[in-house]
Amino acid sequence: MKFEKDGLDLLREAVEHMESGFSHLPDVESQVDITALRDVLMEAAGRMQDNYPYFHPYYAGQMLKPPHPVARLAYMLAMWVNPNNHALDGGRASSRMEKEAVAELARMYGWETHLGHLTSGGTMANLEALWVSGKLNPGKKILASVQAHYTHSRISDVLHLDFEAIPCDSRSKMDVVALESRLTKGDVGTVVATIGTTGTGAVDPLPDILALRDRYGFRLHADAAYGGYYVLVDNLAEEAAAAYRRLGEVDSIVIDPHKHGLQPYGCGCVLFKDPAVGTLYKHDSPYTYFSSSELHLGEISLECSRAGASAVALWATQRLLPMTRNGEFAGGLASCREAALQLYRKLSTDERFLTMFEPELDIVIFAPRAGKSGDISRMSKALFDEAAANDLHLALFSYPAALLRGAWPGVVFEGETVTCLRSCLMKPEHQEWVERIWGLLGTAVDLIRR
Numbered sequence: 036m037k038f039e040k041d042g043l044d045l046l047r048e049a050v051e052h053m054e055s056g057f058s059h060l061p062d063v064e065s066q067v068d069i070t071a072l073r074d075v076l077m078e079a080a081g082r083m084q085d086n087y088p089y090f091h092p093y094y095a096g097q098m099l100k101p102p103h104p105v106a107r108l109a110y111m112l113a114m115w116v117n118p119n120n121h122a123l124d125g126g127r128a129s130s131r132m133e134k135e136a137v138a139e140l141a142r143m144y145g146w147e148t149h150l151g152h153l154t155s156g157g158t159m160a161n162l163e164a165l166w167v168s169g170k171l172n173p174g175k176k177i178l179a180s181v182q183a184h185y186t187h188s189r190i191s192d193v194l195h196l197d198f199e200a201i202p203c204d205s206r207s208k209m210d211v212v213a214l215e216s217r218l219t220k221g222d223v224g225t226v227v228a229t230i231g232t233t234g235t236g237a238v239d240p241l242p243d244i245l246a247l248r249d250r251y252g253f254r255l256h257a258d259a260a261y262g263g264y265y266v267l268v269d270n271l272a273e274e275a276a277a278a279y280r281r282l283g284e285v286d287s288i289v290i291d292p293h294k295h296g297l298q299p300y301g302c303g304c305v306l307f308k309d310p311a312v313g314t315l316y317k318h319d320s321p322y323t324y325f326s327s328s329e330l331h332l333g334e335i336s337l338e339c340s341r342a343g344a345s346a347v348a349l350w351a352t353q354r355l356l357p358m359t360r361n362g363e364f365a366g367g368l369a370s371c372r373e374a375a376l377q378l379y380r381k382l383s384t385d386e387r388f389l390t391m392f393e394p395e396l397d398i399v400i401f402a403p404r405a406g407k408s409g410d411i412s413r414m415s416k417a418l419f420d421e422a423a424a425n426d427l428h429l430a431l432f433s434y435p436a437a438l439l440r441g442a443w444p445g446v447v448f449e450g451e452t453v454t455c456l457r458s459c460l461m462k463p464e465h466q467e468w469v470e471r472i473w474g475l476l477g478t479a480v481d482l483i484r485r
């Protein structure tokens with residue numbers, strides 16, 4: 036079996052249960068032509084075969100993780116009502132579910148009070164956090180590391196705030212010496228700490244950045260879109276664990292349930308430590324805020340319409356798998372990290388490969404060994420193709436040569452960047468599949484070295 040389908044029977048039962056809540060209403064004739072529907076659905080299913088198998092452990096490339104069956108089913112269930120979580124007028128039950136689910140996320144960071152909501156994804160969530168930051172520090176600069184997600188500079192542009200990138204150290208983390216030297220020049224309103232970079236999964240040195248905040252006074256935003264859930268896990272190396280222990284001290288956090296939170300796409304989340312920032316959103320809606328004096332989520336969100344179904348899916352997932360340290364959900368994440376460590380150990384002790392540093396979360400960066408960086412880039416691309424031809428799907432990553440010189444002393448560097456391979460081991464099953472992945476990788480690397 037490739038797809039979990041048993042839940043589809045439960046879906047019918049749940050839809051009928053939901054329908055029974057509306058049984059007092061007169062029936063509405065169905066206008067749907069099932070034959071035509073079938074034809075189109077089959078055509079869509081056929082078209083969707085043209086995808087990498089993101090759901091399978093042999094997909095070990097980009098940052099993609101399948102939703103949990105409960106999330107998929109709860110999302111579909113909600114579709115029969117299709118609530119809009121802009122206002123309680125559009126999604127009463129799902130807005131309440133969103134508030135509960137988001138409060139549970141905030142509690143992961145020790146925040147018993149907070150302001151926050153779901154967004155369409157990490158970019159919108161970061162936009163919102165930086166918008167709030169810009170309102171509180173008008174005209175001041177935003178700093179993030181060169182390895183921060185590329186959207187931070189674009190978001191800053193949208194917000195008409197100057198952005199500056201701070202160099203990274205050889206482990207892809209924000210260089211705090213460079214950060215401090217920039218801070219001494221003044222005019223900085225916000226520092227973005229990336230808690231799990233997109234490229235390598237590196238965790239910026241939060242304790243050092245917090246110490247600099249005490250000295251220089253700036254707003255600190257944590258982009259934990261990918262890494263945020265790792266706060267629940269107990270198998271991190273001490274340096275990363277130290278950052279997670281202090282994550283609750285930042286001013287705002289972005290965490291993406293559609294990355295590690297087992298949700299379908301369209302589910303990011305922004306959290307503010309101080310609920311008072313809600314006053315910055317102040318607006319009135321002549322159309323929607325009528326049915327209740329309770330908070331409408333649209334009153335504290337930049338976006339207007341938002342999928343209530345996302346909230347239903349997240350709420351159901353967290354009901355089944357509570358966000359507790361050492362619970363089943365946390366165990367799944369710990370397996371991802373363990374998978375990444377196992378693969379890293381194999382790669383770093385094998386003469387055919389080059390590695391850089393131990394993964395902090397679950398992303399492994401590596402390359403086929405060669406003497407010149409141009410050959411490494413060429414062989415990485417060849418390995419990517421050869422592995423894919425054998426159903427093992429990896430990703431490519433263009434990494435700054437400057438950050439590699441220390442790790443690869445024997446290599447002659449010929450350009451500014453080196454193309455490496457990147458493997459996000461984001462499925463708990465990856466731990467069991469490491470041996471098979473390693474087997475395919477070994478065969479593929481031998482073929483390209485011939």
Ligand SMILES: Cc1ncc(COP(=O)(O)O)c(C=O)c1O
Pocket residue numbers: 098155156157158159161184186229231232233258259260261291303
């Ligand atoms: C650290 C980080 N921040 C932000 C984003 C952007 O999130 P989204 O793609 O959900 O907009 C990503 C996406 O990979 C990310 O890894």
